[in-house]
Amino acid sequence: NAGVTQTPKFQVLKTGQSMTLQCAQDMNHEYMSWYRQDPGMGLRLIHYSVGAGITDQGEVPNGYNVSRSTTEDFPLRLLSAAPSQTSVYFCASSPEGHFYEQYFGPGTRLTVT
């Protein structure tokens, strides 16, 4: 099993550009989520999904969109990048009934200039 994979590992964007961060898992987990991690702050939940076709907002959803067309994939779209979105982004998945047991991907380091 590859676990949770994320692409790209690194990305530099200019203000106003859009892009999609990819996330995939091969563990057949129903629950998937996106977090951002900034220095001195805990991981903050952006969006999450409890299954294919179902998504919901976390605590910092503004500026991001998600979709979940399959169990495996959960892409995160930045609509119009801003410097405040410079961060490390982690995708995570967890098995049904154990959403606290989060399996994280290796992260995407995003810089917006």
Next chain:
Amino acid sequence: RKEVEQDPGPFNVPEGATVAFNCTYSNSASQSFFWYRQDCRKEPKLLMSVYSSGNEDGRFTAQLNRASQYISLLIRDSKLSDSATYLCVVQFRKLSFGAGTTVTVRA
């Protein structure tokens, strides 16, 4: 007030030493508690759950104090490989992550 607060450290300890640190949480209705470990520039990984009665996993001991709303992690006989940032995680409907406590074990 942050939902989960941790002393950022760093805690610099020699190999073989014992190190302990706490995490406080603000929501008294929090239901479940966990410690995650994050190595430098890597993803977090679940280290252990924290039960009301306290629990051990090898050299790691976790305790929960609901009355004072904190959890603790103790590492005995520290190894160089224990150097990492330890994230406190509290669950009430969703997971709330602390910013982490950094531990550096030196030879």
